[in-house]
Amino acid sequence: MEPIRVALAGAGNCAWSFSQFTALAQANPEARLPGLMSHTVGGYRLADVTVVAAFDVDAAKVGLPLAEAFAAPAISATAFTALGTDRDAPVLPAPVLDGLEGPLGAVVRPAAAARDATPEHVAKALVEYDVDVLVIALPTGSSRAIRMFANAALAAGVAVVNCTPEELARDAGLRRRFAEAGVVLLGDDLRSHFGATTLHTALIELLLSRGVVLSDTYQLNVGGNTDFLNLADARRSASKFASKANALRAAGMADVDGVAGPTGYIGHLADTKVCFASIKATSVLGSGIEIDVKLTVEDSPNAAGVIANAVRVGKTATDRGLSGVLDDVTALLFKSPPHGLPETEARAAFLGFAS
Ligand SMILES: NC(=O)c1ccc[n+]([C@@H]2O[C@H](COP(=O)([O-])OP(=O)(O)OC[C@H]3O[C@@H](n4cnc5c(N)ncnc54)[C@H](O)[C@@H]3O)[C@@H](O)[C@H]2O)c1
16 A cells, blocks of 8 residues: 655654654554554555654754654653654755743754744645655644644645544544535544543543442543643643543543642653542442542653554544544544544544454
8 A cells, every 4th residue: 555644743752753663563554563453554554654744843853854853851751662764855944933931941942944944844745755645643722832833734625633632633623614614623632542531531431331339530640751741830730630631531430529730740761651530429328439540651652653653543544535523533543533432433443443
């Protein structure tokens, strides 16, 4: 099959892990890679995905080939493998807008070229590089920059995967514009492959399936990458808390006292993310159930597994003449799609689409 040509908006930790995942697949196209939920989606293997360009604003990345940009100081995700055919894809400048507001401004120096970049440059580059799918992996809270990328993709007729919790797919106006233009829009906020939300919602669904009544719950997350640094600022993390609440509601949690979100930056954890989740519930004869779990994962590879599915869904949907938001398929891939589903239903819908 023709390769799926992907551009990355934000050459950060998620982008780095995703690029490594595609490199691993390209090196051995028929291998069943750990963590890849579906070897093919619409006939596309992960080996059929290639990164052709990236956009960033960091002076340590802009103007460099991808392989060198991912050695920048802001990258903390583990290097498991070297990049393959994508290593020479260029990192192009993008308008900074609100991308580096908050704590990130202290650790990332914007490239001079980013100051001159315009949304028109971004749309033009998407056409020039013949991009099929744009993966938006910008810092949470940078709603203006994220929306700029969505509009540039729309102008260029390029499908969008919104990894961030900023509302694109949940925005009815934007959804309609993508549908009318015949362009696919997938989002919002990646549901990590095996992360805090996946575990938390699975436990909630299990308890509810046993007729147990939930009383209260929390999910606290700490980490040490730039995503957690950024999210330590309450002005940047509001959309992440809202997105996680949407995920718990889709799992069936209603009228329950619950809090879930990023709760601290601990630099030495780097790309390690630690989640503490607690659930209290009432069972037979009013007897109590308490669950307290700790989950430790590497944050960015967890995102890569889902991006690997989402880009293939984006291209397959385009091939099939679909456009706008795909309600059933997105429920497995994102925490906060317009219409969430419990995991079991979401997984069946995704596998049905993929086959
Ligand atoms: N497991 C996960 O890591 C995970 C899961 C779900 C959602 N997400 C979301 O994915 C997004 C990306 O996460 P990350 O860990 O890769 O973050 P990151 O901080 O490693 O990367 C963000 C990148 O965006 C760049 N950037 C900032 N402003 C820009 C602009 N205007 N134009 C282009 N690039 C710009 C930064 O320089 C940086 O390279 C975040 O919104 C995060 O919440 C991540």
